Amino acid sequence: MFIPEKLPVDKKYCGGKRGLMSIPYRYYAGLFLSKALIALRDEKKILASRCPRCGKVFMPPRSRCERDFAKITELISVGPGGVVEEFTVVNYDEPYFMEKCEKMMKAPFTMALIKLDGADTKFLHRVKGTDIKHGDRVAPKWADERSAAITDIEWFEKA
Amino acid sequence: MKKTRNVAIAGVGQTKHRGHREDVNLAELVSEAVEEVLADSMVDLSDIDAIVHGNMELFEGVHQPDMWHVIADGGYGKAGYRITTGGTTGTTLVSAADHLVASGMHDLVLAIGFEKQEEGMTTTGITNMSCPLWDREVQTGAITGTTGVIMMNKFGQKAEEAAAELRVLMATNARKNFKAHLRLDITRKDVLDSRVLAWPLRLLHMCPESNGACAMLFASEEMAKKLPQKKVWMHDHVTIHRQEFFDFAHLEDLNTHGEAARIIYTRNGIVNPIKQIGVFEMYDPSSWWALDWLGKFLFMENGEQIDMVLNGDFAIDGKFPVNPSGGVVSTNPIGATAIIRVAEAALQIRGDADDHQVPRDINLALASGFGGTFWTVLHLLGKDKPNH
Amino acid sequence: MLRNVAIVSAHQTKFDGNKADERFQEMCWPLVKKCTEETGLAFVPGRGIDFAITCSDDFFDQRTISDGPMGDLVGAGRWGGEEKVATDGAMAVLYAAATIASGHYDIVIVLAHAKESQVDSRNIVTFHAFEPYYSRFLGMDYTKALGIQADSYLTKWGISEERIAAIPVRAAKNGKNNPLALRTGDISTADVMKSKPISSPIKELDLYPVSDGAVCMILAEETKARALTDKPVWITGYGNCYDSYFLGDRNLWESTSLTRAARSAYRLAGITDPLAQLDVAEISVQAGYQEPFWYEGLGWAEPGKGIELFENGDTDMKGRLPVNPSGGQLCGNPLLLSGAVRATECFLQLRNEAGKHQVKGAKRALAHGVAGPAGQFHAVLILGNDEGGKK
Numbered sequence A: 001m002f003i004p005e006k007l008p009v010d011k012k013y014c015g016g017k018r019g020l021m022s023i024p025y026r027y028y029a030g031l032f033l034s035k036a037l038i039a040l041r042d043e044k045k046i047l048a049s050r051c052p053r054c055g056k057v058f059m060p061p062r063s064r065c066e067r068d069f070a071k072i073t074e075l076i077s078v079g080p081g082g083v084v085e086e087f088t089v090v091n092y093d094e095p096y097f098m099e100k101c102e103k104m105m106k107a108p109f110t111m112a113l114i115k116l117d118g119a120d121t122k123f124l125h126r127v128k129g130t131d132i133k134h135g136d137r138v139a140p141k142w143a144d145e146r147s148a149a150i151t152d153i154e155w156f157e158k159a
Numbered sequence B: 001m002k003k004t005r006n007v008a009i010a011g012v013g014q015t016k017h018r019g020h021r022e023d024v025n026l027a028e029l030v031s032e033a034v035e036e037v038l039a040d041s042m043v044d045l046s047d048i049d050a051i052v053h054g055n056m057e058l059f060e061g062v063h064q065p066d067m068w069h070v071i072a073d074g075g076y077g078k079a080g081y082r083i084t085t086g087g088t089t090g091t092t093l094v095s096a097a098d099h100l101v102a103s104g105m106h107d108l109v110l111a112i113g114f115e116k117q118e119e120g121m122t123t124t125g126i127t128n129m130s131c132p133l134w135d136r137e138v139q140t141g142a143i144t145g146t147t148g149v150i151m152m153n154k155f156g157q158k159a160e161e162a163a164a165e166l167r168v169l170m171a172t173n174a175r176k177n178f179k180a181h182l183r184l185d186i187t188r189k190d191v192l193d194s195r196v197l198a199w200p201l202r203l204l205h206m207c208p209e210s211n212g213a214c215a216m217l218f219a220s221e222e223m224a225k226k227l228p229q230k231k232v233w234m235h236d237h238v239t240i241h242r243q244e245f246f247d248f249a250h251l252e253d254l255n256t257h258g259e260a261a262r263i264i265y266t267r268n269g270i271v272n273p274i275k276q277i278g279v280f281e282m283y284d285p286s287s288w289w290a291l292d293w294l295g296k297f298l299f300m301e302n303g304e305q306i307d308m309v310l311n312g313d314f315a316i317d318g319k320f321p322v323n324p325s326g327g328v329v330s331t332n333p334i335g336a337t338a339i340i341r342v343a344e345a346a347l348q349i350r351g352d353a354d355d356h357q358v359p360r361d362i363n364l365a366l367a368s369g370f371g372g373t374f375w376t377v378l379h380l381l382g383k384d385k386p387n388h
Numbered sequence C: 001m002l003r004n005v006a007i008v009s010a011h012q013t014k015f016d017g018n019k020a021d022e023r024f025q026e027m028c029w030p031l032v033k034k035c036t037e038e039t040g041l042a043f044v045p046g047r048g049i050d051f052a053i054t055c056s057d058d059f060f061d062q063r064t065i066s067d068g069p070m071g072d073l074v075g076a077g078r079w080g081g082e083e084k085v086a087t088d089g090a091m092a093v094l095y096a097a098a099t100i101a102s103g104h105y106d107i108v109i110v111l112a113h114a115k116e117s118q119v120d121s122r123n124i125v126t127f128h129a130f131e132p133y134y135s136r137f138l139g140m141d142y143t144k145a146l147g148i149q150a151d152s153y154l155t156k157w158g159i160s161e162e163r164i165a166a167i168p169v170r171a172a173k174n175g176k177n178n179p180l181a182l183r184t185g186d187i188s189t190a191d192v193m194k195s196k197p198i199s200s201p202i203k204e205l206d207l208y209p210v211s212d213g214a215v216c217m218i219l220a221e222e223t224k225a226r227a228l229t230d231k232p233v234w235i236t237g238y239g240n241c242y243d244s245y246f247l248g249d250r251n252l253w254e255s256t257s258l259t260r261a262a263r264s265a266y267r268l269a270g271i272t273d274p275l276a277q278l279d280v281a282e283i284s285v286q287a288g289y290q291e292p293f294w295y296e297g298l299g300w301a302e303p304g305k306g307i308e309l310f311e312n313g314d315t316d317m318k319g320r321l322p323v324n325p326s327g328g329q330l331c332g333n334p335l336l337l338s339g340a341v342r343a344t345e346c347f348l349q350l351r352n353e354a355g356k357h358q359v360k361g362a363k364r365a366l367a368h369g370v371a372g373p374a375g376q377f378h379a380v381l382i383l384g385n386d387e388g389g390k391k
């Protein structure tokens, strides 16, 4: 029986069951994205994808252009440096994220949209610290042990 | 069912359904089906007004995946509807597209059903449909031997032979459909020797976990006239549900298939389904259920369908072809499974089912979806425009 | 729509932070009872309620096929039919209207619910809305997405946080007149500014609180609607639209999808000057900055000038177009449900039944719902009573 905390007195006999949906998931990135993720691990290189029709360089990379539906097959190197365009200083910790996300930072930290050099779109990443300003130049801090995931970049920091 | 305006199927697209699709991610899988439906219908993506999108979120653990899939399904700048109803999702997507076009709200609607079963745990996902306070801990998902036991009590050994024969027929059909997931070369003996899951349900009776997507394009009559692909018309559909906690003591009371069929036949002047309907794409999660349900859809109270199975009457060239595609026991990406039934039925009417085409003219086709707590969605499609 | 569709009955629960004494079925049942008793209808296809549309979410309910138990409540579990809309509640209302306009059904019941308190944190659910390769495992959730969008919007137009802090203040003040609202009262902009920072520039009082609640509605085609009520509320315009998924693909300070959705709704309802032709609007504001932002998307103000419309008092209770007389989502409506609550509030306004937060003589109303990260998807409904421009 699970008794919730902090209930008004008239609700103190309300119980229930603590549940946990523990379904393990395996997210396959697919051949195309895998190339970009492996480049993070093996070459410390950030790859974006370029649309053959409109020429836009998308970061994060994707295999299909949202606007013209062209199939994208080209990966090009962008960054590693970039500019913080928008950000939020995160002031809460979510215990669940601490458990599920690799190298999760403790609050306060910054989550930012960063325009990497050579990319046409911005991408999300954590930035160390809370004294970030718009237009700050940042560079990736690579993890020592990398697993072909976006968290192979632990965070970005002021360059 | 009365309808404000006619709705036509203007194109069909589906991926190859496979047990492993590590080569693409979920969004890319969906875009394969969209690419094919665009090619099949010869329609430009920009002409499509709305997307109807559905699957079961807990199979891949993605919350409202239609948002993410905008990057790959052409949804940018379009209207979108996310409709999900468990196993029946695919057929519900078809009903939804039919509603949206018939209502006059949209002229060209793309319905997409998909699932990448390999990314999660199917049975764990399904058991989570049960009430957490009462029966979640004892749920076994869709794996149940009850129907088999009832049938064997009623009709004896013959029923077990027929269930196995039906599975062999599905395998034979699936081998003709290169998009099917399991294209097995099996005999009745193989089925009966396979591992018991819940007696008399055996491993080979049961549907697989597949990865795949299916997309269909629906058009208003005015729009359909301008489109090049052969049309298939939406004649009727019905959705029948039963309660969450059903009565295990009276399983006969769960005859939603029979009720759905009764409604569809009455409304559409079908007095002899075997004669009047050219092909039936049935949602058959297991061969035992299929054997039982054929009797329900065809109103055979004395197990006549058992003899029909053993006679080969449900084969592609038989009296009443069932699942020329190989059915759900061959292919089961759950969010797409039911829409594949409708898509395959439409291909049969068009005569475009290639190697698994029923070798005769088909005017009417039936497609069923099954899911939830004994829910049925039944669709009737036709070569000619319905007269409403 | 090829047939006229009206809402004939609508009820909502009180919104609470934790309805620990009710399972979601118990939370919904009184509403179903009110709607069916008020109209005298039972779920009997062809002779009463023909069909059901529910709105819920597998993640929030921690349940695959979360509509499984809902069919029993509305009566669809007895040989009836039901379909679930798994996005914002406004879409459930719109989709229900589509099933009627299509000619398939005449009377449809809509039941929407969300119990955010069942999950340890709302953020755990929205974490799963991010794709798992480049964004989810950075620890993303909708709250952070709101923070980034707020930063983008405020910076682009040079709007100070203090000016935005006035928005939750008015919401709480309007909410005082709404007995169903959760977080109401007299707060000041200083209170908002002082409240706990969540995800800058968003603070605790600036963000919609966790809440539980439900909405039930009955929709009908014209002839039956007339027989069921003297005060039908017609759906005269609608629109919904997706924007790009990745936050970095968008100009986060503009909302193209809301503009498109609104344009479609206005065109269908014959609205050319929304500020003049609408009498009341209920819009889904999850965080303060969204209120002026959505004004712009809805075409009520030039880009960047939405805050002026707010500060002029044009959207106050006594202004040109009262917005969120109920207090809105900032007073506590769960994610997923907000659009349905907005439509219900418009329904009450148009029937002159909104009690202390009634806008006098309201004839035409706008209800808005939002879904996805940082307002990726918008739905807009235009509702009108018999004097409100029904075609």
Ligand SMILES: [Zn+2]
Pocket (backbone or CB within 6 Å): A051, A052, A053, A054, A055, A056, A065, A066, A067, A068, A069, A070
């Ligand atoms: Zn492009």
